[in-house]
Amino acid sequence: MAEKVIMLGNEAFARGAYEAGCKVSSAYPGTPSTEISEYIVQYDEIYSEWAPNEKVALEVAIGASISGVRALSSMKHVGLNVASDPLFTVAYAGVTGGLVIIVADDPGLYSSQNEQDTRAVARAAKVPVLEPSDSHEAKEFVKFAFELSEKYDTPVIVRSTTRLSHSQGMVELNDRIEVEDKPYVRDFAKNVMMPSNAKGRHLVVESRDLALIKDGGSFPINKVEYNDKKIGIITSGIPYQYVKEALPEASVLKLGIVNPLPKSLIEEFASKVETLYIVEELDPIIEEQVKSWGIEAIGKDILTIQGEYSANLLRRAINGEKVVVAPAVQLPNRPPILCPGCPHRSVYSVLNKLKIHGAGDIGCYTLGAVAPLSVLDTTICMGASISSLHGMEKAKGKDFVKNWVAIIGDSTFMHTGINSLINMVYNKATGTVMILDNSTTGMTGHQDHSATGKTLKGEETYCVDMAALCKAVGVNHVYVVNAFDTKELEKVVKEATAMDEIAVIIAQAPCVLLDKTSIKTQYYVDISVCKKCGMCLKPGCPAITKQESGDIVINDTMCNGCGLCMTLCKFNSIKPVQTQ
Structure with a gap:
């Protein structure tokens, strides 16, 4: 068995x-x-x-x-x-x-x-x-x-x-x-x-x-279930599960192949039911074709074209109730945030301080668009940060992009950022590109890529040198900076954005989730010294909170020891735990 x-x-x-x-x-x-x-x-x-x-x-x-x-x-x-x-x-x-x-x-x-x-x-x-x-x-x-x-x-x-x-x-x-x-x-x-x-x-x-x-029509992956023929439903994929839960007595044609559609099978099923519904998430791909064959069917006129379906949604729709995508109960907003100790937060705190606009890309660092960091102005698709910044300069002139940078991650740079950088060089651009190198493909679960030195199987392999690669395609000004060295980072950003040439800044620090054992130091707030100025709160680290009393505290279960808050404190009130 x-x-x-x-x-x-x-x-x-x-x-x-x-x-x-x-x-x-x-x-x-x-x-x-x-x-x-x-x-x-x-x-x-x-x-x-x-x-x-x-x-x-x-x-x-x-x-x-x-x-x-x-x-x-x-x-x-x-x-x-x-x-x-x-x-x-x-x-x-x-x-x-x-x-x-x-x-x-x-x-x-x-x-x-x-x-x-x-x-x-x-x-x-x-x-x-x-x-x-x-x-x-x-x-x-x-x-x-x-x-x-x-x-x-x-x-x-x-x-x-x-x-x-x-x-x-x-x-x-x-x-x-x-x-x-x-x-x-x-x-x-x-x-x-x-x-x-x-x-x-x-x-x-x-x-x-x-x-x-x-x-x-004869493929075994299609399934016809005749029950109550007053209602017939054509569906496929996950929506089939919702149909069976919401309308267990209905007749159902479950399509296993959805392109091209098995026309004769659909026509036969439609001819045997009184009222035909088509239940498919997103676009009316099946519905439009079926209706074009002269078959009457009910679909997106009662069902939404947006979002996921559910059994409850189907029940309401077929009962004639209005279907909306928004949940009936509005829960408290809980936006995604960068992890405590994330090197991107350090970079964004510097860019925020300098009032730099960011042309963004796809990755964890996209979260730099939301408050309190609020650096990214755009996010389009993989690699578009560099290309869109280039377009801005060619449209509005080099002075327009003096306070802009293109922000892209290491994996995304290897994905489609390289061609965009070559285009900048070839077409005589002057913008600044920041590669946030956290040594992984972070947002999808820490996968390796061609600049990490490991294959999918975990075997060691050649590690692309991104700084050398940028120089090889014609970038004369390439800076490699520790992402947590905020003073050096601020200096480099000012220098790079001021020049009338292309500059690439590679801000390096590994994702804190790659190796939690690397955290040697945590920090605490010495309340007796703290002036409660709130500077340490500006980067929005979830490990730091302000209590009702006004005291600022660091949650030791969340602190990953990056030290960003300590560098921002002008009164030396944030100290390493081991000195306590």
Whole structure:
């Protein structure tokens, strides 16, 4: 009897790749998809790596597929934007070994800058999409995706969401299938996507779509449940769970393939129910197509296009109540904050003091936009801090950016910041770039990257020297500063922003969560000396609080010993604990 275990959705995706005989996995960390690779690395049969960005990751997987093995690339929804160039083209070229792309969307915007729907991207790219609804299906759908990929000569996307990736369910473990490598055959017309070849491959793609539409209705990943035929619901993914909880007596068509849609199966189901509802989170991808076939259905006219759904939301909507995204009870606001001892807080305290504007980027340091630090004015996407600052200068002149800096993390700089910096050099810019180097990919859970010196498997490797890299692309003024040396940092920022040349400041200090044992010193406030001026409160460290009495205290369970508060105190009232 097969062993059954409880798994996270992301763990189940990894298990599916293992059982399917996948041999290569490449990814860039991005919540909610990150843990897929962190579970895959446990399987030695799969070569797994962190790539510098999603485009590179997908291209690595494509190369592995072309050579004849099953390959996987995983990413979050905005990461698919970065990988869209190879995605749209490999849809034409097709595969040799199965090629699966797991993409995790984020309904509800728990950790993302937008709420885009991967199904819309896949429709444009003409790539099939499978959508599991629990951990068991997450594993099985990945296995089925590899089979479809090879049968229909196409990359296949398996779509997840935050709720699926980070929820647990029962999974039955099976043995790994050792798939024989397919021989590499040189095929100029198939694998070289120059215009003359792409024209022919476009015809193949259209024929493939028709075949998938025809065959999709018989795929075992679809499920038809006829109960009370007064109400029929078409749904997929996690919303299926809400439907079953809210309307257990309704008839349900649960789609496993959501692009292209199995038209005949949907038409048959619709013909057997009195009132048809379509329940899908985010965009009306299924609804618009079904209605275009002349089928009457109720969807976004009663359901929201924003955020996650729930069983309660469905009950209210189908009962005719108004559905809103906001919760019924407004809880106290609890905004995210930088950790106690975070080196970013030290950098931002200096920039705040100097009244510097920050063109921001994606990472923990994005929190520098909120009070009391309030430094970042913009956040767009990975690598955009440098490019947008460059655009500001070219639009308004170099004097406009004298009190601006582009702020980017070390992992994000390696992701897409390098090209932006090259563009600044090439186009004779004069702005200042700050790389906040905390030696990790912090926001997604402390993954390594090409400038940390370790691979996904924890093996030592070459560590990119970012200072040397910046000089190599033509930056003459590169400063490397300890992020907690506020005096030196202030001096360097003033010098860099004043000059009429490009400058890069690398503010270095490891993320405090990388090694908690490194905390040797904590601090306390000597109340007898404290003037209660509040300077130590300005950076907003959660370890420091002001009591009702007016006394300022440091919580020793939270203090990570960075010493920033001590450097800000002009009265020497903040002291190391060991001197107490």
